[in-house]
Structure formats: C-alpha cells, structure tokens
Amino acid sequence: MAKEITAQDIAGYKEATAKTPKSSALQNTVMKNGILASSENMASQVAMDPVFSVEIDTGSVANQKQSGRCWMFAALNTMRHPIQAQYKLKGFELSQNYTNFWDKFEKSNWFYENVLATADLPLGDRKVDFLMATPQQDGGQWDMLMALIEKYGVVPQSVMPETYNSSKSSELNNTLNLKLRGDAVKLREMVANKASEADIAAAKSKMLSEVYRILVYSLGNPPTKFDWEYKNDDKEYTYDRDLTPQTFFRKYVGWNTPDYISIINSPTDDKPYKHVYTVEFLGNVVGGRQVRHLNLDIDTFKALAVKQLQAGETVWFGSDVGKSSERQKGIMDTDFYNVDGLFDVDLTMTKAQRLDYGESLMTHAMVLTGVDLVDGKPTKWKVENSWGDKVGDKGYFVMSDKWFDQFVYQVVINKKFLPADLKQAFESEFDKPKVLAPWDPMGALAL
Template sequence: MSFEINQEKLAQYQQDFANTPQAKVLERAVTKNGILASSYDWHSAVESAPIFSIDLDTGDVANQKQSGRCWMFAALNTMRHDMASKLGLKKFELSQAYTFFWDKFEKANYFYENVLNTADQATDSREVAFLMATPQQDGGQWDMLCALIEKYGIVPQSAMPETYSSSKSNEINTVLNKKLRKDAVTLRQLVANNSSKKEIDDTRNQMMTDNYRMLAYTFGEPPVKFDFEYRDDNKQYHLDQDLTPKSFFEKYVGWNLDDYVSIINSPTDDKPYNKTYTVDMLGNVVGGRAVKHLNVEIEQFKQLAIAQLKAGESVWFGCDVGQSSERQQGIMDLNVYGKSELFDTDFSMSKAERLDYGESLMTHAMVLTGVDLVNDQPTKWKVENSWGPKVGTKGYFVMTDAWLDEYCYQIVVNKKFLPENLLKAQTEAPTTLKPWDPMGALA
C-alpha cells in the first residue's frame, strides 16, 4: 500500500504548522541554537548534584582520547582502583596500549578464523557481509579483556606508554582493516581451490607475521620483562625487577578473573531472564575465554551493583551513553533534554522496543564508583568516565537511576554477590545469539 505526498497533503502540513501558535518562536530558537540547546532543561543539573551516600575514592580519571578503548579503560580502572588502595598509589595507570596491541593482534587471527568458518558462504550472505563490514575495531567486552589478560598479562603504563596511534586509532584501523579484507580474499580462494590445511595454515601464519610487524611499528613492541619502579603517596621508593606481564598481574592485581561474570538486562522476548547467552562470531582470542552473559531483571541488576559498591569495589558497566546525556556537565538524565515538548512529538519507546528496532544498544563502558541511596533505594549513581578531567566533575558523571533503568545493559560483578539461583543459572550452557544481536555490541 503506497502513500504519496501530493499537493493537498503538503498544504495540510503547511497549514498545521501555520496554526501552531509557538511555531515561529521555536523555529527561530532551534535554527539559531540547535535542538539540544533549545530543549535543555536546567533542572537536571540541580537534581544531579554529585553527592552520594556511597562514594568510593578512586582518584583521577583517565583519558582514552581519540580511540574506542573505553571497555579496556573501564576494566583496567577497576583493577587500578584495587591496586592503588593496596599500594598507596593514586596517580597510577595500567597500560592500555599494551592490551590494545594484543587485542588487535588477536582480533586479526579471530577474523581469519571466522573467514575460514564461513568460506562456503557467498560474499553477500549476512554472516560474511557482517564480517567484512568491520574486520576489527577498537571496541570490546569484559570477557574479551579477560581473555587477553589470561594469555598476556598486563603491565603498568610506564612499561608501555601511549603512542600516537593508541590515542588516535583511526589510521591503524583503516590500514589494518584494508589488509584483513585483502587477506580474506586470499583465504577464501585457498578454500575454493581445495588447498591443504598446511597451505592455509602457512599462509595464515605469514599474515600474522605481517600483522605483528605492523602493530609493533604502530604501538611499539610489547615488553617481555620490565621493572616496576614507583614512589607511593608517602614518598616511599619501591623497585620490583624482572617482572613479566603475567607475574605482574598475579602479584599486583591477583584477581581470579573467573570470579567476575557479565550480567545483562535485556527485556526482549528472545532472552528469558535467568538464562545465559553468548554471541556467534564475537570474541578476540581463538581458544580463549568466550563472551557469556546472564540476563536478569533490572531490580536484580541494580542490587548486584549496589552490593559490590557497598563492599568497596567499583563496577564495570556498559550503556548507551549518547542517549539523553549532557557531556560537558556530565549528566545522564532522561529529562536533560525536553525534545518531546520542543517538537510536540512522542518519542517514547520501551527498552525492549529500542533494542529490537535498533534505537539503542551498548556503545560505551565506564565504571560505577558510587550510588546515592534513599531509604535503601538508588536515586543516582556516580560514574567514572575515561574522557579526561575536562568534562563532568573532574571527569566524573552523574547518572540518574531512571536513566540506568532505560539505557544500561551490562555490569560485571563478583560471583560472590549472586544469590544461589543466579549462581546456578550462570553455570548453565549459553544460548548462542546471532552476530548482530544488540547484546553483542562492542563498547
């Protein structure tokens, strides 16, 4: 059934605009100031005062700059918080460039694995088209960082500092994706020619040799051994020599990463609560830890985060940060912009509808470092971002509880905070979701 816009309908739309009393005033305001400034509600700033009943002291924020490493920054920050407390070392960061190098290296190999697994499909199949759209990118998931740490460990930023491309990743992403697509042509041709496994493996090995060289030029070659030298907040000097990245993690972080699990809130019909899910073709380390989510109702989701904060431990979380968010002031509030009132249009959708219809998905990872409880119920949350100290309150944001309900999708908590029924559910085999499922979005 077609619907053509004819002159009669156009006249009707024009007359409706002319009959709207405030139309010309709003036209002048929006054309001059834009949609966000014209719809901004200053009451949000008043109601989002950065004061919290539970407020962890986590020090200065980090800055991911022009890269998509928020998931790394957030995860490494949760570990840094624990280290800083133990060592008395507030001004300290773990190396995001180190994990960035290995992530890109492993993602290239993971891409080749998926290329070979789909080599019998036409290039216009949805799976192959999905792979080729973005062979690799900066984003990731908590479990993907765990896979890297379990294989390669971590290092302090002093052992592998930032480079031009770790802080501004567009150039290496463009070049690496160009190479990976070219490599995909080669690998698919080898399969089509019924080449032996040895020939395919030898070709793939040379591709990975080239990838290592490209990444070493770009980020610097990762350290194999290093010294950890620092002065703590009491000016005491410390030197620990001949550490490896894995021994550094074991000695200075010491977490059992298996204790930390991904909890999601996805109220869509295809994901019953208290069940686990994984995502096809999502990961970075071939043979490494798989992505696994446990879906729970939003109230349970929040209580798990609160329990971990009460225990003095920050919480990695993923959300759709661009939704109803004022970046400069660091406010995440459903009412920060009155777009519906400005346009006299209902934009409301349920959380499930936004996921099902592509209006929202996880785009950014940050850290919960506080919560304001009134009568033991959360009203707002303290958020440590990784956009530097010039936004928000020295880099910290305020997220209202209502905003969390609508746009937060994932937290990572220690299993010790899960009740017995969720502990049991988390151990069950996951349902595999399609590669393009919104719960596979990379922060």
C-alpha cells in the same frame, strides 16, 4: 497500495504547524540554538547534584583520547583502583597500550579463523558481509579483556606507554583492516581452489607475522619481562625485578578473573531472564574465554551493582552514552532534554522496543564508583569516564536512576554477590549458552 504525498497533504501539514502554540518562537530558537540546547531542562541539572551516600575514592580519570578503547580503560580502571589505594600510588594506571597490542593481534587471528569457517558461503551472505564490514576495531566487551589478561597478563603504563597510534587509532585501524580484507580474499580463494590445510596454515601464519610487524611499528614491543620501580605518595621507593606480565597481574591485581561475570538487562522477548547467552563471532582470543551474559530483570540488575559498590568495589558497566546525555556538564538523565515537549510529539519507546528496532544498544563502557541511596533505593549514580578531566566534574559524570533503567545494558559483578539461585543459573548454562546472531544488540562493542 503505496500512497504518495500530495500538495493538499503538505498544505494541511503546513497549516497544522502554523496553528501549533508558540510555533514561531519555537522555530526561531531551534533554528538558532539547535534541538538539544532548545530543550534543556534546568531542573535536571539541579537534581543531578554530585553528592552520593555510597562513594569510592578513585582519584583522577584516565583519557582514551581519539580511540575506541573505553571497555579496556574501564576494566583496567576497576583493577587499578585497589592498587592505588593499597600501594599509595595516586594517578597510577595499567598499560592500555599493552592490552591493545594483544587485542589487535588476537582479533586478526579471530578474523582469519572466521573467514575460513565461512569460506563456503557466498559473498553477499549476511554473515560474510558482517565479518567484512569491520574485520577488527578498537571496541570490545568485558570477557574479551579477561581473555587477553588470562593469556598475556598486564603491565604498568610506565612499562608500555601510549603511542600516537594507540591514542589516535584511525590510521592503524584503516591500515590493519585493509590488510585483513585483502588477506580474506586470499584465504577464500585458497579454500575455493582446494588448497591443503598445511598450505592454508602456512599462509595464515605469514599473514599473522605481517600483522605483528604492523603492530610493533605502531604500538611498540610488548614486554615479556621487566623491572618496575616507583615512589609512592609517601615518597617511599620500591624496585621490583624480573616481573612478567602474568606475575605482575598475580602479585598486584590478584583477581581470580572467572569470578567476575557479565550481567545484562535485555527485556526483549527473545531473551528470557535467568538464562545465559553468547553471540556468534563475538570474541577475540581463539581458544580463550567465551563471551557469556546472564540476563536479569532491571531491579535485580541494579541491586547487584549497589551491593558491589557498598562492599567497596567499583563496577564496570556498558550503556548507550549518547542518549539523553550532556558531555560537558557530565549529566546522563532522561529528563535533561525535553524534545517531546519542544516539538509536541511522542518520542517514547520502551527499552525492549529500542533494542528490537535498532534505536539503542551498548556504545560505551565506564565505571560506577558511587550511588546515592534514599530509603534504600538508588536515585543517582557516580560514573568514572575515560574522556579526560575536561568534561563533567573533572571527568566524573552523574547518572540518574531513570537513565540507568533505560540505557544501561551490562554490569560486571563478582559472583560472590549473586544469590545462590542466580549463581546456579549461570553455572548450569555456562557450557551451553544460547547463541545469538552476530548482529544481536547484546553483541555490540563498547567504544
């Protein structure tokens, strides 16, 4: 039976608060300075000294500005790092706007196809509600960018630079989502009225043509062929003619994209380790690469990241950046704030509990560019962010190993670094991953 809060209860709570040691002083500092500032731990700042035994020089950071394209920036950063070093191109960037254009175009088609696939479900059904909540957005995951690159390639940023709408995406997202929801009404009505497949296909094609026009006006025309000229750091001039985005990727990036796979650490009961998972409705390119996650225990998860860094390759990773994180100082550490001690309450939850109860999920993607090893064990990690150089140490953050344990959920590893048993585990379930619900936390999009 439900029990209401009585006046007697409140009197007891008031008395208990008044009797808490230093209650008045703590109340004053929290009211004046806020919870986080009042609970800062200076020892954490000392411990997070940005010195690393393994470190890859990656140059200046990029800036996603007022957009949610961190997953895209982080992935393209891992690709530009070798180009910068090999071709002596300090500050070189791949075009995030180019991949952004095709992502939004493909996500629109993905949405239309899922609307048609669920058209027999009533409004109010959880899956329909999930689709309509956000028809498309800036966020994404590693496999989604690989799907775009495998189909469309990449170009230098100078070939398709940023626009107002790529750097400040809210107007475009609002416009596009309004259109997509309106189109969903039309598509569902056509299915309900038994329209022919040909008529539905024609209607969808017209809708995509309109989406394309919105994107061209907002983001520019994506190039199909281009010339690239540059001077390297030694002032040597190069002019490369008649490139396509696909030939540029093969020549200058040169990755075999299927070699890079998503590894997750989700210690929840529904996801046994050494198995492969995908998420319903998660993706962007119809007919393209499927999102697949190999779930591993945290020690193996971290060891693979260390191994790749030691080999000189940076590591894309996804985490819950807002937890125990100080943006201006560029510190991510579970000891940075002592909120428990400030309020004298227990705020602890396990990583699995936070996932299961909606307290945490992946929100942001960045790049690991270094690690500090003491007696072979990581103590802190160097992180390249995409928030510009006005935060952290010129845009770089320091992450404690304890923070990694609790709030890093995904890393991307080249399969060559996996031991034979893990490679076999991934390949044996590649075509038959377990399908998770659309709202599973491992389907969260990094922004």
